Amino acid sequence: MNRQQNILVVEDEEAIRTGLIDVLVYHGYKVDFASNGPDGLKKAQSGKFDLILLDIMLPGMDGYAICNAVRDKDRYQPIIMLTAKTSDDEIIEGLKLGADDYVGKPFSVQQLMLRIEAVLRRSAAGQEQARTLVLGQVTVDTENLCGRNGLQEELSFTRREIDILSYLAANSSRPVSREELLSKVWGYGRNLDIETRTVDIHIAKLRRKIETDPREPSKLVTVRGAGYRLITGE
Ligand code: CA
Numbered sequence: 001m002n003r004q005q006n007i008l009v010v011e012d013e014e015a016i017r018t019g020l021i022d023v024l025v026y027h028g029y030k031v032d033f034a035s036n037g038p039d040g041l042k043k044a045q046s047g048k049f050d051l052i053l054l055d056i057m058l059p060g061m062d063g064y065a066i067c068n069a070v071r072d073k074d075r076y077q078p079i080i081m082l083t084a085k086t087s088d089d090e091i092i093e094g095l096k097l098g099a100d101d102y103v104g105k106p107f108s109v110q111q112l113m114l115r116i117e118a119v120l121r122r123s124a125a126g127q128e129q130a131r132t133l134v135l136g137q138v139t140v141d142t143e144n145l146c147g148r149n150g151l152q153e154e155l156s157f158t159r160r161e162i163d164i165l166s167y168l169a170a171n172s173s174r175p176v177s178r179e180e181l182l183s184k185v186w187g188y189g190r191n192l193d194i195e196t197r198t199v200d201i202h203i204a205k206l207r208r209k210i211e212t213d214p215r216e217p218s219k220l221v222t223v224r225g226a227g228y229r230l231i232t233g234e
Contacts, residue, residue, distance in 0.1 A: 010040035037061025168230035175223035
C-alpha cells in the first residue's frame, strides 16, 4: 500500500495519547487525535480515517457510544478499542458494538502495531471484495467499471450498467421489475411505460458482456411477469 494511512486516536490521557501518536507517526501513519468524547465522535464520523483507535472511558461520551454511532453510519469503518478494562464482559460489549479488535492497556507497542496492521489488511481485503461482483466465471470490478469474462477477456462497463448490476446484486434473492430499476437506478418517477424499453436495451447490452450465450442468459435472467434477476456467486 503506497498511500499513507490515516489513523484517528481518541484518548483523553495525555501521556498515552502522545505516546500513541509518536509510535504511529514513527511507523509511517498519518495521525489525528481527539481528547474527549464529543470531539472524538465528530472526527470519527468524518469517514476520512482508515482506522480509529478508540479509548472507552472518555469525558463527555464513552467509546461504546462513539463506536455505536460510527457503525450506524458506516459499518465498515475499522475500529480498535483501547482500554484499561479487560474483563470478558466488557470485551464482548466492545466487539458486539462492532469494534474490529480490542487492545487492553497497558499494551506493548509491538502487539498494538501487529493488531493495527491485521485490521487494516482485513479492511482492505473486505473493501476489495465488496466492490467485486462474481457472476459465475465473470468478475466485475464495480469501482473501476471493468471486468473479465470466462475466457479471461477484458470487459468494460458504463456507470449506468454497473449501477444496474449493483442494484440487482443487492437484491439478488428476488426478481426486480423494470419499473423498480427505472425508479431506483435512473431515479425516474411515475408514468414509466415509455421508458421501460430503456431498461431492456441496457439489459441486452449487459447480457452481451456477461453471458456466454446472450440468447440463453444464465446470469441475468428474465423472470416472466416479474422482471430481471441476477444470479450471483460462483
Ligand atoms: Ca480514558
